[in-house]
Amino acid sequence: MIEIDHVSKSYNKGAVRAVDDLTLTVPPGEIFGFLGPNGAGKTTTIKMIVGILKPDAGTIRIAGLDNGAEALRCKAMTAYVPDEPEIYERLKGIEYLNFMGDVYGVSGGERRNRIEHWLQAFELSRAVADPIQTYSHGMRQKIILTAALMVKPKVFVLDEPMVGLDPRSSHLLKEAMREHCDGGGTLFFSTHIMEVAERLCDRIAIIHKGRLAACGTMAELRDQAKDKASLENIFLELTET
Ligand SMILES: Nc1ncnc2c1ncn2[C@@H]1O[C@H](COP(=O)(O)OP(=O)(O)O)[C@@H](O)[C@H]1O
Numbered sequence: 001m002i003e004i005d006h007v008s009k010s011y012n013k014g015a016v017r018a019v020d021d022l023t024l025t026v027p028p029g030e031i032f033g034f035l036g037p038n039g040a041g042k043t044t045t046i047k048m049i050v051g052i053l054k055p056d057a058g059t060i061r062i063a064g065l066d067n068g069a070e071a072l073r074c075k076a077m078t079a080y081v082p083d084e085p086e087i088y089e090r091l092k093g094i095e096y097l098n099f100m101g102d103v104y105g106v107s108g109g110e111r112r113n114r115i116e117h118w119l120q121a122f123e124l125s126r127a128v129a130d131p132i133q134t135y136s137h138g139m140r141q142k143i144i145l146t147a148a149l150m151v152k153p154k155v156f157v158l159d160e161p162m163v164g165l166d167p168r169s170s171h172l173l174k175e176a177m178r179e180h181c182d183g184g185g186t187l188f189f190s191t192h193i194m195e196v197a198e199r200l201c202d203r204i205a206i207i208h209k210g211r212l213a214a215c216g217t218m219a220e221l222r223d224q225a226k227d228k229a230s231l232e233n234i235f236l237e238l239t240e241t
């Protein structure tokens with residue numbers, strides 16, 4: 001469970017109000033999609049959930065724990081896939097995976113099995129012996145995803161995870177997201193891709209100018225909008241001004 005409780009965050013000493021009094025609960029077992037135009041505050045919200053940024057006001061709880069007061073315990077149960085895959089360039093793929101396995105305390109046997117499974121699925125088995133600086137953008141994303149899937153976290157947070165992934169990898173990721181939630185895990189991800197959100201998500205929140213514009217199942221969002229045809233239309237209507 002992720003509970004975001006009246007959270008606000010500004011940049012540049014208050015000049016830019018990126019997130020404005022956001023309250024949102026993400027229960028376990030549901031694929032929760034976070035939508036909004038560019039600059040709406042999605043990445044800022046995600047960075048606060050995973051503890052990279054501190055809210056100016058409000059609290060965030062992960063599985064009931066305050067992620068400010070209990071930062072380490074919260075981080076230990078959360079895997080985060082950032083929007084920009086900037087990772088340790090000089091490490092080889094396998095060194096990065098083992099480093100992440102050590103950080104999260106993934107045991108040897110599980111680590112090997114999961115790494116092997118995901119490297120094969122993402123077609124990285126050969127590249128994993130090379131330094132990350134030789135990887136393409138998509139390969140970097142896939143090695144980060146491999147690490148996150150190896151950890152099998154309680155809480156999965158992904159910022160625009162499908163951008164830059166090839167169709168097969170994107171499909172595999174969506175299956176893994178479904179499996180994670182069906183197993184009782186919590187998952188929060190941002191996306192620009194309306195078709196993905198509409199098909200994949202159990203619940204959707206739309207953020208606009210840092211404020212929550214809508215939240216609910218597709219059926220509930222339809223009820224809030226005049227034009228009920230598609231999520232794209234609902235999105236355009238709720239984020240017009
Ligand atoms: N490091 C930063 N310094 C100043 N302003 C920022 C910074 N990061 C984001 N912003 C601003 O905060 C707002 C929200 O940005 P962001 O959370 O990245 O939105 P999104 O991920 O929805 O595109 C935007 O107006 C953006 O320009």
Ligand SMILES: [Mg+2]
Nearest residue numbers: 042043044083
């Ligand atoms: Mg963003």
